[in-house]
Amino acid sequence: MKANHGSSFVEVVHDKSKASFEGLQHLAARWLSTNFYKNARERHYRDIEPRLFFETLLLDKRGKIPADYKVHCFGGKTGRPEMFILHISDRFGQDPRGNIYDVNWNHLDVSVGGYARSVTPEPPPDNLAMVLQAAETLSEGFDYVRVDLYAFDDAIYFGELTFTPGAGVVPMFPDQIDFEWGKLLRTMASTGTQ
Numbered sequence: 001m002k003a004n005h006g007s008s009f010v011e012v013v014h015d016k017s018k019a020s021f022e023g024l025q026h027l028a029a030r031w032l033s034t035n036f037y038k039n040a041r042e043r044h045y046r047d048i049e050p051r052l053f054f055e056t057l058l059l060d061k062r063g064k065i066p067a068d069y070k071v072h073c074f075g076g077k078t079g080r081p082e083m084f085i086l087h088i089s090d091r092f093g094q095d096p097r098g099n100i101y102d103v104n105w106n107h108l109d110v111s112v113g114g115y116a117r118s119v120t121p122e123p124p125p126d127n128l129a130m131v132l133q134a135a136e137t138l139s140e141g142f143d144y145v146r147v148d149l150y151a152f153d154d155a156i157y158f159g160e161l162t163f164t165p166g167a168g169v170v171p172m173f174p175d176q177i178d179f180e181w182g183k184l185l186r187t188m189a190s191t192g193t194q
Contacts, residue, residue, distance in 0.1 A: 001028065002055065005048040006036030007166070012057065012065065012092050028052055040167035058150055058157055065092055066152040067122070068159065069131055073147055074184040076139030082184060083135060086112055087122055103132055111173040113166065125151040134158075144185060 001024060003009035009031045013019045037046040060066045068088040073081040085101045098115025100108045105128060107121035125131060134156055135147040148159030172178040
């Protein structure tokens with residue numbers, strides 16, 4: 001279950017027969033009564049009519065929720081974007097991990113958000129080229145967007161487009177990466193591509 005007008009409005013239901021309908025109804029009512037624009041003034045949420053979505057639960061061949069590929073795309077308005085991939089494993093489990101990679105799947109010494117890094121970097125998805133092509137296509141026309149995808153069992157699934165992850169105040173480590181990514185945004189603004 002998801003809502004369209006904010007962030008983190010996601011409830012994973014593994015087994016409908018064991019889910020509390022009343023609990024889901026209460027959660028949905030709380031989401032729908034929230035004006036997410038007022039939380040952090042993210043303008044793209046201001047005029048959205050709140051709605052609920054119910055999606056089929058994506059599970060891989062092992063019966064697990066697949067990893068997220070959150071592709072940060074800078075400069076899609078001016079041609080081929082510069083991209084960095086945040087790979088999140090076990091997002092809804094007991095041990096979520098987040099690792100940053102470049103487009104060649106080089107593991108970067110960077111942390112974004114509150115995710116602990118994996119001890120050993122994950123292998124790239126078999127269809128990494130398709131993931132990057134999908135992110136490039138979906139980022140076209142935007143100075144910055146995070147394209148969220150799932151890539152498993154030789155398929156790619158779209159998650160969402162996010163324009164201000166964490167309302168633009170997600171912690172990044174080391175601090176230098178915050179400046180480097182910010183510089184990519186400032187460079188676009190100075191070239192008049194915003």
